[in-house]
Amino acid sequence: MASGILGLGMGQAASLNSDLIEKLKTAERKSTVEPIEKRIENITSEKEVFTSISNKVSELLESIKPFDLFVSGGVTAFEQKSATTSGDSVTFDAADIKALKKGFTSVEVTQLAQKDVYQSNTVSSATKDAVINAGELVINGETFDTTNMTYAQLADSINAKTGMSASLEQVGTDSFRLVIKSEDTGLENNLNISGAASQALGYTTDGTTVNSTNHILEAKNMIAKVDGVEYNVSTNNITVDGLKITANKVGTSTINVVEDNSQVENQMKNFVTKYNELVALVDSEVFSVDSKIADKSSIRDVVNQIKAKLFGSYGEDGNKSVFNYGIELDKYGGLSIDSKKFNEAVQNDMAGLKDLFLGSAENKGLGTTIKESLDDMNFTGGALSTYESGMSAREVSLNSEKEKAEKALNAKYEQLALQFSAYGSLINQMESSFSGLKMLIQQSTSSN
Known part of the structure; x- marks a missing residue:
């Protein structure tokens, strides 16, 4: 005897589940979304x-x-130059090779430019941390009142001014000096120190006369001859015919510049x-x-x-x-x-x-x-720029297309899941009704 009518009584509602939906969705995704992803x-x-x-x-x-x-x-490839040098009294450089002239150049350095440097008398750690209270210190017209000012504070005040610098240096186990320097080299940057505090600190002997013992480096200009032409300048750098010359020490150096087509x-x-x-x-x-x-x-x-x-x-x-x-x-x-x-x-x-x-x-x-x-x-409108822009536009369009396809697919199978749920409930109701009918048939059969 048949066990069900049109499948009823065989648990058909169970087959309308999420696994079936996923299989259907996966199959459709291959034809709608995956080609876009590819x-x-x-x-x-x-x-x-x-x-x-x-x-x-x-x-x-x-x-x-x-x-x-x-x-x-x-x-350009046709403007290359090479050089051979001798001596180490100067170094040669060329910021603009185009401006560099060919030929032989001789440089004789007889004096290097240097800064003006003074040192104070030595003081102990206790003294350098105490206030100076020695009156005024005047450097190149700038006045510094040492009243209630320590050595470190005085150094800070000097550093705040243009053209000079100062530092408190430890020169021994318990020995310190206040060193004052001109910022730049050359005679035009020399330091003029005076005032009561200058005598107390040891920069001058009577407030005005330089203490030669503590004037440890004297401002000087560089003196050199380049191809016989004498230079007396405040720095150790000069530029001649496009050639930058930096003096390192007293002596003679040469350079020969030639065209280089190699x-x-x-x-x-x-x-x-x-x-x-x-x-x-x-x-x-x-x-x-x-x-x-x-x-x-x-x-x-x-x-x-x-x-x-x-x-x-x-x-x-x-x-x-x-x-x-x-x-x-x-x-x-x-x-x-x-x-x-x-x-x-x-x-x-x-x-x-x-x-x-x-x-x-x-x-x-x-x-x-x-x-x-x-x-x-x-540039914009150029072959590479246009191609790159086109690729980006295509990628944006495809990502948008993929997003729409994904949304449509998800919406379709969300609806199908709801329908399957409704169908499942209906089938369950029908199977429940059928089970009562089945019992009546079985009882009728057994009584016969």
Whole structure:
């Protein structure tokens, strides 16, 4: 005999549970939400590839800067200079290599500039912590009243004034001196100390006459000759023909500045290398079926813009090309350099190379043009900036789309869960009613 009608009496309400809902929801999520998540993951991978390409563009930009007419913070590849020095009486430096003149320079230092330095008589720790009460101390017209003032307080008062400094120094086990110095070197910065307190402290012998014993360093100017020209200045630093000279001690030193073209080839090789790396990376993405780049034509345009500049004609007469100077194009679209031909140009046609790469403000050269083009790519509206903005916009749109799909899916199955709950209650009621009917049938059957 049948145990139920249309499944009634078999506990069908139990099958309408959360596990079934989750299975249905998971199945539908695969077709609605997961495709969006995959596209978001692709953008993450695309960003990584784009960052690699962008970094290669930045490296190429750095490599072309030595060939830019308007290079900032340095000199072009054609303005490099080197120097050989002898002697250690001075050190040489050049803040602006462009302003540095070629040739031999001799520096003879006969006197170093120095500060004016005075020390007080020695005092014990007890005395230096007690008030001075010795009247007025006058330094270069500045008056300091020592009444109710300790040595440390006097030092603080002196330090608050311009052109002088003071410090309380421990010079022995129980011995201290108040040392007063001019802030800067040179005769014009000497100290004039007077007053009753100056005699009491030992800076002067009668309030005005300098105590030579305690005048431990006398202000002096630097005296030196540079190529025979005598300098008598308050500092140990002078700049001559773009060359910064810092005197260290008495003596003679020399420097010989010459043009240095030894790095031009290496800098050009670096540009060629960085160009080839960028081309290889872009080609690998453009021609790969697995590439995550969504807009390959835009990425290809990055290289095309550079190529358009690279293969152009330059110079005052528009008759110069990189191919005239040993730069060659291989069958894969990469560059190579014929060192022999390029170095011949470095040695014999430097003006031509400058005309090709640097050009002028009115007629920009290859290096200047490429540098500007690479800069523009990162500006608003440029190839890289536009691509990056597009990726960000797509990512925002996809995240919004995913959020809406998730909400719709959750709402649908929340409603379904409510319906399942209602169905379950109804089935339970029907099964309960059926169980009574079943008992009547069983009793009727058994009585027969």
